[in-house]
Amino acid sequence: MTTAAITGIHHVKFPVSDLATSRSWYERVLGLQVHLEFEDDDGVVRGVAGSVPGMGELGLALRENPEAARGFAGFDPVSFGIADKAAADAWAARLDELGIEHSPVIDATAGWIVSFHDPDGIEIRLYSFAMHGRDQTGRPGYGRPVRVRTG
Missing domain, CATH: 3.10.180.10 (2,3-Dihydroxybiphenyl 1,2-Dioxygenase, domain 1)
Structure with a gap:
């Protein structure tokens, strides 16, 4: 039987208003290395996920959501x-x-x-x-x- 336990943080996701702008910024400032892109039903990439040097297994994701970004x-x-x-x-x-x-x-x-x-x-x-x-x-x-x- 396994124990229901949290074993860490899988990834952190930030809402962004402009994916291209934020992706470039996170790559330049934190060294984000994008490994995945996420398309919406319309075929437009609205999210990315990857890793940041020094963060081990923890992933970093950006998701285009202007309203949430304003709220944060x-x-x-x-x-x-x-x-x-x-x-x-x-x-x-x-x-x-x-x-x-x-x-x-x-x-x-x-x-x-x-x-x-x-x-x-x-x-x-x-x-x-x-x-x-x-x-x-x-x-x-x-x-x-x-x-x-x-x-």
Whole structure:
């Protein structure tokens, strides 16, 4: 008998308003390597899926859906993992080279973050697995440990 268990994340899918524009951007900025194209009933390619170097088995997909893309603008649906502060600094430098506007390297709740936006305004966050060890409890907008209720 198998156990009903989640074993990981298969892929992340972003809604986009213009597939060609977003595909080019994700290829240039994140190194997306497209392996699959998805046609609608009318024969027009409205989605792509592939991989991003460093993300292991996790896939990345883009699906043309302008209404959903507008709804995601300004929101960060996923944070991609990076190693540490040095990686955050390297990404900030890479984004500068590409002319992509981004946040400074931020001391987040547990590690370091660099944030930027795709062509539809969806926020992409690169969050370090390494922790900085600072207690951010009490800072507005930062997480805090869950409080256990007694009684």
